[in-house]
Amino acid sequence: MALSWREVSQQLVANARSMRTPISAAFELTSRCNLRCKMCYVSVPVDRPDIEARELSAKDWITLAEQARDAGVLYITLTGGEVFIRKDFREIYEAISSMGFITQIYTNGTLITPDIAKWLGKIPPLLVSITIYGSSADTYDKVCGDKEGFSRVLKGIKLLRQEGINLELKTTAVKGNWKEFDAIGAIARKNEAVYGVVNYISPRREGYGNDPLGERLTPQEVVEHDAIRVAYNKKNHKEPVHIANDEYGESLIKSISEPEQNDNDAFLCQAGKSGFWMTWDGRMTPCGLMNEPSVYPMRQGFNVAWEELKEYCRKIPACLECHDCEYESECYYCPARLKLETGAYDKAAPYLCEIAKLRKNIKITV
Amino acid sequence: MKIKDGFLLREIAGSWVVVPLGQRVVEYNGLMVLSESGAMLWKKMETGAEMDDLVQAILSEYDIDEATARADVEEMVGNISKRGLIE
Numbered sequence: 001m002a003l004s005w006r007e008v009s010q011q012l013v014a015n016a017r018s019m020r021t022p023i024s025a026a027f028e029l030t031s032r033c034n035l036r037c038k039m040c041y042v043s044v045p046v047d048r049p050d051i052e053a054r055e056l057s058a059k060d061w062i063t064l065a066e067q068a069r070d071a072g073v074l075y076i077t078l079t080g081g082e083v084f085i086r087k088d089f090r091e092i093y094e095a096i097s098s099m100g101f102i103t104q105i106y107t108n109g110t111l112i113t114p115d116i117a118k119w120l121g122k123i124p125p126l127l128v129s130i131t132i133y134g135s136s137a138d139t140y141d142k143v144c145g146d147k148e149g150f151s152r153v154l155k156g157i158k159l160l161r162q163e164g165i166n167l168e169l170k171t172t173a174v175k176g177n178w179k180e181f182d183a184i185g186a187i188a189r190k191n192e193a194v195y196g197v198v199n200y201i202s203p204r205r206e207g208y209g210n211d212p213l214g215e216r217l218t219p220q221e222v223v224e225h226d227a228i229r230v231a232y233n234k235k236n237h238k239e240p241v242h243i244a245n246d247e248y249g250e251s252l253i254k255s256i257s258e259p260e261q262n263d264n265d266a267f268l269c270q271a272g273k274s275g276f277w278m279t280w281d282g283r284m285t286p287c288g289l290m291n292e293p294s295v296y297p298m299r300q301g302f303n304v305a306w307e308e309l310k311e312y313c314r315k316i317p318a319c320l321e322c323h324d325c326e327y328e329s330e331c332y333y334c335p336a337r338l339k340l341e342t343g344a345y346d347k348a349a350p351y352l353c354e355i356a357k358l359r360k361n362i363k364i365t366v
Numbered sequence: 367m368k369i370k371d372g373f374l375l376r377e378i379a380g381s382w383v384v385v386p387l388g389q390r391v392v393e394y395n396g397l398m399v400l401s402e403s404g405a406m407l408w409k410k411m412e413t414g415a416e417m418d419d420l421v422q423a424i425l426s427e428y429d430i431d432e433a434t435a436r437a438d439v440e441e442m443v444g445n446i447s448k449r450g451l452i453e
Contacts, residue, residue: 005396012399016379023379074378074385074397098388100374102397123388126395166395274379 009102012074016274020310024275025073026288027064029092030055030081031280035108036145037133039174039215041205041289046085056282058088060298062095064278067302069099078125079106079288081280090119097123104129110149112156121163128160129168129196129244134176135183143176143215157191170196170244173225174215181228189236196244199225200332202289203340219354223362264318266335266345272313276306286313289336317346331356367443368414368453375400375408384408384451393450403428404442411452417443 016023032051033043044051056064065076076096083089084107097103109130120128132153133143141147160167169188171177177184181197188195201216217225233240267273271286278284283294284305293312297305322333325348333352341349372390376383382405384398400408406427407420415423417439424435446452 008397008399012379012381012383015381019379021379069376072378074376074383094388097391100376100385100387102385122392124391124395126391164392 009075013270013274016072017270020273021072022068022274022276022306023073024075024077024270025068026077026079026275026277027061028079028081028278028280028288029061029083029089030086032085033080033082033108034085034110034146035082035133035149037143037172038145038210039143039172039201039212040210041202041212043081043210054281055086056278056280056298058086058091058095060282061092064297064302065096065099065101067297069101071302071306074102075104076101077104077106082108082111084111084116093120094123097125102126106131107156108133108144108149108153109156109160110146110152112159114159117156117159117163117165120160121165124163124165127166127168127194129170130157130160130193131198132169132171132184132187134171135180135187139177139180143174154187157187157193161191161193167191167193168196168242168244169193170198170242172198172201173217173222174201175217175221176215178217178221178225178228181225182232185232185236185241189238194239194242196242197229198244199229200337202337205289205291205340219351219358222355223358226359227362266316266318267313269334271334271336272310272316276309284309287336289340319346319348321346321348325353325356327353327356327360330359367411367416369408369411369446370451370453373451375405375412382408398449403438407439407442408446411443411446 013023031042031044032046032048033040034046037043068076078093083105103125104127105125106129130153134140134150137147137150140150157167157169169184169191171181171184173181185195199222201212204210204212229241267286276284276286277288282296282298284297285291285294286309293309295305295308300308316335319333319338322328322331325331331352333349335345337352338347338349339345341351372387374385374387376385382400382402384400386394403424406423410420410423420439421432421435424439425432
C-alpha cells in the first residue's frame with residue numbers, strides 16, 4: 001500500500017492490457033456543443049433535435065456503466081460535445097459516481113453555474129478537465145465563435161475551484177491561439193490547475209462538418225509550439241505541461257509499458273486492449289477518432305461486443321513503414337491518426353512525418 | 367471495527383482495489399490496493415469484526431503463527447484506520 005495512486009494506476013492498466021480486459025472507458029454523452037470550434041473532431045450545434053433524439057438516454061448510459069463496471073472498468077471519462085448540455089447529466093453522473101469508478105469529466109467549462117458547482121462539489125470526480133481555447137474574449141470569438149465564452153469559462157473555473165474540485169486546464173493549440181500558450185498557462189497557475197495541451201489536431205471524424213485541417217498548425221508551427229512549451233516548462237518549475245490526448249480519455253494514465261508488445265501490434269495505447277470509447281449514439285469503438293471498427297453493446301450485450309471489438313482491433317495492421325522509420329521516436333503516429341490522415345491504418349501520414357522529421361532535426365541542431 | 371459506508375472493494379485486473387463512492391470522494395479521492403489477505407479482512411470488516419476475529423480468519427487461511435497473523439492484521443487495520451476508513 002506504499003505506492004502512490006498514480007503508480008498503482010499504471011500498474012493496474014498494464015495488468016489489464018496484458019489480460020485484455022477493459023479498465024478504461026470514455027462515454028461520449030453527446031456530440032452537441034454550445035461552442036463552435038472549427039477544429040473540433042465531433043461537434044454538432046446544440047439546436048439539433050434530430051441528433052438529440054438519437055443520443056442514448058440517461059437510462060442507457062447508466063445501464064452501460066453498470067455493465068462496464070461488472071466487466072472490470074475502473075476509469076471512466078465523461079466527455080462530449082459538451083456534457084453539461086444534457087439536461088439529464090446530473091442523473092447520469094450521480095448514478096455513475098455511486099458505482100465505484102474513478103471518474104473524470106471533460107468540459108469547456110462555459111456552462112458551470114453556482115448550482116452545478118455546488119452539486120458537483122458534494123460528489124466530485126477525480127478531475128474536471130476544462131479545455132481553454134485562449135486568453136482573451138477576442139481569441140474565444142476567433143477560435144470558438146463565442147466572445148462571451150472566455151468570461152464564462154473563467155467564472156466556471158472559479159466556481160469549481162471554490163468547491164475544492166481538482167482541475168486540469170488544457171488548451172488545444174490551433175492557428176488562432178497557439179501564441180497565447182504562456183498566457184493560458186498563467187491562468188492555469190493562478191487557479192492551481194494542472195496545465196495540459198492537445199498539440200495534435202486530427203481530421204474530423206467521419207460525418208461531422210467542421211474544418212480541423214484549416215485550423216491546425218503547420219508542421220513548422222507545431223515544432224515552434226514545442227519550443228514555446230519547453231521554454232514554459234523551464235520558467236515554471238512545477239509539474240511540466242501535460243501532453244493531453246483529447247480523443248482518448250486517458251490523461252489519468254501517462255505511460256504504459258507492455259513487455260510483450262510486438263511489431264505487428266498496431267495499437268501502442270489502451271484502445272481495443274484495455275480501453276474503449278462509447279459514442280453518443282451507442283457504438284463502442286477503440287477510441288474517439290475511430291468510427292470503425294464499431295460494435296453495439298446495447299444490442300449485442302457488453303461482453304460479446306467487447307470481445308468482437310478486441311478481435312477487430314487485433315486484425316488492424318501495424319504501419320511497418322512508420323515502425324522502421326528513422327524519425328519514429330519523434331512521431332505520434334497511431335492507427336486512428338493514420339486512418340484519418342491517409343485513409344489507411346498502415347500508411348505513413350505526410351503531416352505526421354514532417355513534424356517528426358522537424359522534431360528530430362531540431363534536436364540534432366540544438 | 368467496521369468499514370465506513372461508501373467504500374467499495376472491487377477486483378480489477380487481478381488486483382483488489384478499494385474505491386470511494388459518491389460523497390466519500392470528498393474525504394478520500396483516490397484508490398487503495400489490498401493484497402489477497404487484505405481483501406479478505408476488508409470483507410469481514412465491511413460487516414464489522416473484532417481484532418481477534420480477523421486474526422482467526424488469517425490463521426484459518428494461511429499457515430502462519432498467531433503472533434505473525436496478529437502483526438499483519440494490526441498493520442492492515444492501522445493502514446485503513448489512518449486513512450479514516452473505519453467507523
